[in-house]
Amino acid sequence: MANQVVQCPSCDAKNRVPTSAPGSPRCAKCHKDLPWLVEAGDSDFEQAASTKRLVLVDLWAPWCGPCVMVAPILEKLSQEFSGSLKVVKVNVDESPRIAQKYNARSIPMLLFMRDGELVDTVIGAQPEHVLRSQIEAQLA
Template sequence: MSEIRCPACGTRNRIPTGARGRPRCARCKTDLPWIVEAGDADFDTAVAGSTPAVVDLWAPWCGPCRMIAPALEELARERAGRLKVVKVNVDESPGVSRRFAVQSIPLLLLVRDGEVIDRQVGAAPKAAIEAWIDRALEAA
């Protein structure tokens, strides 16, 4: 479960990590920014579904990871209902790290229907991340 605060009315909504469809605020029905935390046990559940997901592979000691976190949160707000952000702490998720051969972080994976469409290594400004997502989704 992840707790997501409604940007419209402030209600705290508890959303299952693998929720299908678009999460909406239980009180006012506004689309919620969709940011969940996942690890080895629930990664596949988190990225299943046709809503594109940006997986942020990060670690607490990684400075550039902290730099891109606000950009990803903004994107999740701006694209509420159309984009899911899945945060994976690689220190706590050795299985996911091995699976995607993570060598350097931050590593962003763009996933749709459980398939990795594209990946991007390193920090980038929000506009660049946004352009990358749009380009990759269009090409896929």
């Protein structure tokens, strides 16, 4: 999977952010933590979920209306928690193995993962403040 380009929230520099990396991506210019939101699928999910950051997996599909509503919320939260959260988006139509593994029959389905282990599951589109407090609880 190709690197993704993100704009640094602190200095606006454009940075390439890898799908997976042993460390945590920082801005090449100002060295602040970067928001880490990537797309992964059957072939690279485990690497993408393997990070020191809290991982929020978004199991979604393009035809799913509530998924489309949740997407900008996750983008915003990935910026708010740029030092501690990684958002991994998985298109379940293109990733049958992951969809089956996590039993993603009802989407959107969000998975909280720590060190590659599932710690919580959230089914259905949640409002921004609910997701924010769930992230804060996981990070506490």
